[in-house]
Amino acid sequence: MTEASTPQRAEKSSYHHFIPQFILKNFGYKYRPLTKVEMRQKAKQGIYPGNILGKGICLTGPDAALVDTKISRTFGVQDLYADAANSTDKEHIEKLLSGLERSASKIIALVRSRHDDGEKLIVLDRAEKDVLRKFLFIMKYRRPNVRDKYACSIEDFDGAEKDELQKYMRQKGFQRPLDVWLNNIKAMLEIKIDAGCKWEKVLMQKAYPPDAAEFIVHTRLFYLSFCSPSDENDEFLMTENSYGIHEGPRSTMVDPNSGRVVATFHTEYHTFAHITPNLTMVLRSFLLHSPVDVSGEDIGKSLEMLREFNISKHDFPERATSFLKDLPVAKARNSYTRMVNGRVVPYQEDEAWPTSLILFKTERSARSALEHYLTLDPLSTSHGLKLIFPTETLREAYFRNLEGAVRLLNGNVSAAYRFDDGTLEGVLTRDEDQLFDLVSQNDEVLQAYYKISNKEALDRDDFKQSREMLKQRIKTDARTKGRDEEFRGKARKDLIHQYWERPPQQLWIYLKRQRYLMHGGTILGLRSDVHDYPLPAGLLPGPEDVIARMSEIFHASHLSRMMYFATMNHIKFSDPEFGVFKELNLDDEGARRLKEERGVVFGPQGSICDCGILPIEIMAKKTQASFHEAGMTTLDTRPLDPGLKSVLDGVLDSKKRFEMATRVTSKALWMDVLKDDIFNVLFNIIFPVFLFTPRKEIMKHNWAA
Structure with missing residues (x-):
């Protein structure tokens, strides 16, 4: 680099604190001499009235000594960046x-x-x-x-x-x-x-x-x-x-x-x-x-x-334990959740009524807040939101006034509320939704919903949104019919990426609908409405439930993506005509299956190094880096069947070999650490090992367990 041969201009020497002065000053005091003699003595040490001093114990000599030290020259080094090039x-x-x-x-x-x-x-x-x-x-x-x-x-x-x-x-x-x-x-x-x-x-x-x-x-x-x-x-x-x-x-x-x-x-x-x-x-x-x-x-x-x-x-x-394990500190709570029966749920307060004035800063924000409040499904909560008792005629008029306020703010909405006898008034309707009923009747699946949504009751709007998501997915296929597969694939991919940004519980419901769709349980009607045939309860649980129940170990930005690939990969692996489900012959049929299998194993889910579980990511990245540095992997030293080795050599490039070896090593490392269900989903479904994972391992799990 040119810096080595270019003369450097002389740089001004600087003192750098490695503990900030604004912190150190909290441990100091302003020096005020009591006598002139003391002031002269301190001046010889470079200490003057008004300097911030700290009381210290000096341990540099043969014996400890009590000293006064200038905060401006304490806990720092001269020229911290000396010898750095730029x-x-x-x-x-x-x-x-x-x-x-x-x-x-x-x-x-x-x-x-x-x-x-x-x-x-x-x-x-x-x-x-x-x-x-x-x-x-x-x-x-x-x-x-x-x-x-x-x-x-x-x-x-x-x-x-x-x-x-x-x-x-x-x-x-x-x-x-x-x-x-x-x-x-x-x-x-x-x-x-x-x-x-x-x-x-x-x-x-x-x-x-x-x-x-x-x-x-x-x-x-x-x-x-x-x-x-x-x-x-x-x-x-x-x-x-x-x-x-x-x-x-x-x-x-x-x-x-x-x-x-x-x-x-x-x-x-x-x-x-x-x-x-x-x-x-x-x-x-x-x-x-x-x-x-x-x-x-x-x-x-x-x-x-x-x-x-x-x-x-x-x-x-x-x-190897912490002597401060009982330190009375706790995780910080956020401002929008609370604890109910040991579970985090959102705050849903209904304290706005009665009021004679609602103060706001921007019209757009006010309209958005009112629209959200007025359309919120009363059945989705047990907090008493928008509950009207028979004698509360003013409360009903209040909702009508809020509807008018939204119109003044260039919006249009109809209020949804309920009376104390449980009946619904206004425009709120309760759609027949078999999936809603199936989830409500399955405790294990219901708990997964509670965990991933941070809600304490099923929200019908989530189910409604999932129906719309499925509708758009079907329409995307219909709209792009006749175009080349690359174009159609990009359209599907763009839509799914949008779905990953939605509340995770809505994607979770959508994935269950996708599974029913693949089994012929759902169709799109003539009016573009989603219609269900009788949905078998046995198809309700899936690998998405495992991830939902373990959502805390995944980073939020990865959660929906991991649920999506767990479900979609499992749907494909469940098809006996897909991939290497049975003994493989290297004829045209075998080549097709091999290509399908490789497309899922090394598909858009990416690398185990990006699985969303930080400890696994860090160790996987270190493992893969060591393989790159050595220029070889465990696959190069592991005794393999000659036929299998021939297949691997023919279909895996160096990048896929490094990824596969990283998965093999990671799987062995975490086998005794992770619980069986999340281990199975992670290493046998989302990030399986190509031709090493028997399909029976993938299919054996009882998702509701």
Whole structure:
């Protein structure tokens, strides 16, 4: 790179804090000398009236000493970015970091103020939470011990990932490991965290993947709390490594070559970052129980298996626990759900009536809110929404006035409400829906709906929307009939991608309708209405129920996609005429089946590295990276039947071989960790192993179990 031969201009030396000054000042005091003699003595140390000082215990000498230290020169290093190649990047990073610190300081000041006022509940919005998470990780990643790890040549780099880092540097054109570290900070500061988590893929591309993965884990698998000492006389102490220090077991071994003690595995249960002497931020791992953990039995068992799996990686598993496991911190609650019988359900309040005035800012928002409220199905909730008692004639007039208000706002809607005897008035009608009744009569399937929807009763509007979704899917096929298959496939794909953005329970119902459609139970009538023949209850449960019941382990942006491919792949695998269902002969019929099987196994569901379950994704990516680095996979060393090997060599390119080997390894790794039903759906249906998974394994499951 040209930087090596181009003379560098002299850069101004700078002092960089690895613990922000706005935090350190909370541990300090403004210096006011008591005597002139004291003032002269302090001046010799560079300390003057008005400086912010901190009381400290100095441990650098042979004996400890009590000292006063200037906050402006405490917990920092001179020229943190020295020896990094690009001075422009350094200036850009400092500018970004300054902006992040300003944002974080405002949030932290608000938290501190409310804590000082005695408030027990701190309310943050999603954006504020994301700012704090990014801030905490950047502070942790800028610590001297992390910087020192990279402050060397690649030849002198001391770490298990040396070969991987060297390969990455060659690919990206970096000269020194320190340049990689600096680029990682830049990428992390620049990334915009979105609710759909699209930022994760962007970060994995822009930063060194192992460190990017750490940032993702820090953001996804820990929840933020604030703690203060139970005794008001106690205080938190600040040390050089306390900002981002973690609590958890660390297993080690002695390197036979160097004789040094090196870490082999560690678990972070808690990460701490103090705000004031009596207030700290705590990031707590999802591996530990939360006092208000709302996970269902299935999720609870899966989490317990993950905890045991993590503990088993340590040298002394019985000691690999958290001594702060009973810390009284809980997952933050959002503002739009509550707890009912141990399950999270949405708040649905009906406190707007009576009122003489509704204040609003924009007409569009007001119209949208009123339309949603007025059309909400009263049968979908047991909270008493829009319930009218026989004597409440004014309540009915109130709804009529709201209808008029919507018209004034350029809308048009008819109110749906109910009387206390259960009858419906106005335009609300209850469509005959066999699927609604089937779901309501099957407890296992019903629980899956509750879990995925966060509702405590079936919502008829969800079923209505799913009928419309099926109608549009059928119409798409009819509208594109006669066009080439590529055009039709794109039309279907675009529609399904839209469906993935809808509430997941609506897609879940749609998938059940799709299964009935494939078995001839549903048709589209002459007036484009969906009509059902008698629907057999046996076809109601499916693999989508397994994912719905385990929805908490999937990231929200992947949930609908995984349900979709679980159901659609299973429908195909259920057809004895599809793919490699029976013994394969390599004739024309066999070639057709082989092509069908490959099209599903390596289909649009993508890679196991993108399955939506973060621990599996991370380990799968590491596995696949090791295969790429070695240039071979377990398929190359595994003894295979010559006929099968010939088939694999003929139909799998290198990309598919790497993916298949990653699935084989991942399947073996997670076999004893995941519960049977989710393991079967994940590794035998969504991401099966080509020609290695007997079809009977895929078909044997009782989905309602």
